Amino acid sequence: MLDFSLSPEQIDFKQKARQFAKDVVLPAAWHYDEKDELPLWVLQKANDAGIMNTDIPKEYGGAGYGLVEGAIVTEEIAAACPGLATSIFDNSLGFEPIVISDNDHLKQKYLPEIAKNSKRICFATSEPMMGSDVAGMQCRAIKDGEDYILNGTKYWITNSAVADYMTIFATIDPDKKHDGICAFIVEKDWEGVRVGRHIPKLGQRTSNTAGINLKNVRVPGENMLAPPGKGFVLAMKTFSRTRPIIGAFAVGAARSAMEYAIDYAKKRRSFGGKLHTYQALQFKLAEMYQKVETSRLLVLKGAWEADSGMDPIITASIGKFYATESAMQVLNDALQIFGGYGYTKMFPIEKLLRDTRLFTIYEGTSEIQRMIVAGYLLSSYEPVMPSIDDVPILVGADQLFDSDGKAADTQAWRCPLCGYVHYGEEHPDECPFCFVSGKGFKKIWPL
Ligand SMILES: Cc1cc2nc3c(=O)[nH]c(=O)nc-3n(C[C@H](O)[C@H](O)[C@H](O)COP(=O)(O)OP(=O)(O)OC[C@H]3O[C@@H](n4cnc5c(N)ncnc54)[C@H](O)[C@@H]3O)c2cc1C
Numbered sequence: 001m002l003d004f005s006l007s008p009e010q011i012d013f014k015q016k017a018r019q020f021a022k023d024v025v026l027p028a029a030w031h032y033d034e035k036d037e038l039p040l041w042v043l044q045k046a047n048d049a050g051i052m053n054t055d056i057p058k059e060y061g062g063a064g065y066g067l068v069e070g071a072i073v074t075e076e077i078a079a080a081c082p083g084l085a086t087s088i089f090d091n092s093l094g095f096e097p098i099v100i101s102d103n104d105h106l107k108q109k110y111l112p113e114i115a116k117n118s119k120r121i122c123f124a125t126s127e128p129m130m131g132s133d134v135a136g137m138q139c140r141a142i143k144d145g146e147d148y149i150l151n152g153t154k155y156w157i158t159n160s161a162v163a164d165y166m167t168i169f170a171t172i173d174p175d176k177k178h179d180g181i182c183a184f185i186v187e188k189d190w191e192g193v194r195v196g197r198h199i200p201k202l203g204q205r206t207s208n209t210a211g212i213n214l215k216n217v218r219v220p221g222e223n224m225l226a227p228p229g230k231g232f233v234l235a236m237k238t239f240s241r242t243r244p245i246i247g248a249f250a251v252g253a254a255r256s257a258m259e260y261a262i263d264y265a266k267k268r269r270s271f272g273g274k275l276h277t278y279q280a281l282q283f284k285l286a287e288m289y290q291k292v293e294t295s296r297l298l299v300l301k302g303a304w305e306a307d308s309g310m311d312p313i314i315t316a317s318i319g320k321f322y323a324t325e326s327a328m329q330v331l332n333d334a335l336q337i338f339g340g341y342g343y344t345k346m347f348p349i350e351k352l353l354r355d356t357r358l359f360t361i362y363e364g365t366s367e368i369q370r371m372i373v374a375g376y377l378l379s380s381y382e383p384v385m386p387s388i389d390d391v392p393i394l395v396g397a398d399q400l401f402d403s404d405g406k407a408a409d410t411q412a413w414r415c416p417l418c419g420y421v422h423y424g425e426e427h428p429d430e431c432p433f434c435f436v437s438g439k440g441f442k443k444i445w446p447l
Helices: 008-035 040-048 067-080 082-100 104-117 174-180 231-267 279-307 313-343 349-360 366-379
Strands: 121-124 140-144 147-158 165-171 181-187 193-195 209-219 224-226 412-414 421-423 442-445
Touching: 008 040, 008 067, 008 082, 008 349, 040 082, 067 082, 067 231, 067 279, 082 104, 082 121, 082 147, 082 165, 082 224, 082 231, 082 349, 104 165, 104 181, 121 147, 147 165, 147 181, 165 174, 165 209, 165 231, 174 181, 181 209, 181 231, 224 231, 231 279, 231 313, 231 349, 279 313, 313 349, 313 366
Parallel strands: 121 165, 140 165
Antiparallel strands: 140 147, 147 209, 165 181, 181 224, 193 209, 412 421, 412 442
């Protein structure tokens, strides 16, 4: 059964998030963007309102929602402020590796603290010299008795300045690449943990981004989330579940840009008429909506696959690069509709565009998503159509079928190079077009 409708509970949840976005997030957005500051009180209110940490399982004190609900809520928050949506959702990115791990000890220890006591957790794979190539990380984890000692720097870490806990990925040996990577839960106040200055950014200025330096940080063995060799897979599985949410950020930002553009086009006059009466602008609006709708479908499909226990990796990647690139196109068109005013800080498009620009970069750039999808297509994708050598392109024969569709009693042979089709009992000696030997001709008829 295919059903695109939301349940009454999901509709209520969306409504709640929508109200929160308009009442709390929207009024804070431009002020804190200008200040380049994360308003922690918004995160606290989001937590109190039940729209943060939505996917912590009930058995660990959470609400136990799925990724579909996460995507629904996130779209609403991002429509008001993509930067605050990043800050709110970042907790889920941080604890997702714990949720999907099989480490019950760490689940018991940390998830209830996050769910009930408003603790914050960030996620760290990236480093100053490495982002896309996760297997190339340098941060070292050296075993010392039962403990591990961490040394290195993680960079670009969202919420690191305000996090209580950190999900840190490190390697026992950089030369081992994927096989050396492991993961730990580190507490911010442990000796040797330092957070750098807030990194000034183009957009998403309402989210905190900083580096984390780890100097001889002693991590008890029980805080190892993934042993060496399992950390890379854990990071990738996490991304498969969080990329639909990045897509939802993009849907929210694009949707609100479209709504603002419609509103403006109905009010602004030029050449004696309102902008919205000109077909050139109507076409832009139609394409914006097309992109918002198609992006949302892809995002929800990825989230639904994850909630249904499937591996969402491919849909998550397609959804991420489609939704995030579409959102940039929508923002660009929206700014065009606003003309000069769109380029100013007095109207909402300028900030939305700056915030949206990040989506094609973090949690795997658009290029990385294409690499994942292309890798799948070239290795595991199962085609329906026959191999190109076997396609019955039956051209060049008169009356191959009679009026009842009965085939003539003949055989057809196809040149492996130029595609010429030869009819007869035997293949030709050579191709009359490209002169390749007839021995290479393949029989394509009868099937
Ligand atoms: C605001 C912000 C917040 C972030 N938050 C976090 C966080 O919380 N946690 C975290 O771990 N990281 C975080 N990141 C890091 C982010 O995930 C990385 O920036 C991203 O993965 C890209 O890595 P990079 O910047 O090192 O670029 P690079 O990996 O150096 O890539 C540079 C460019 O080259 C392209 N490229 C690289 N390799 C290839 C290839 N083989 N083929 C084709 N193109 C290629 C990339 O797509 C990109 O366009 C954040 C980044 C930003 C800007």
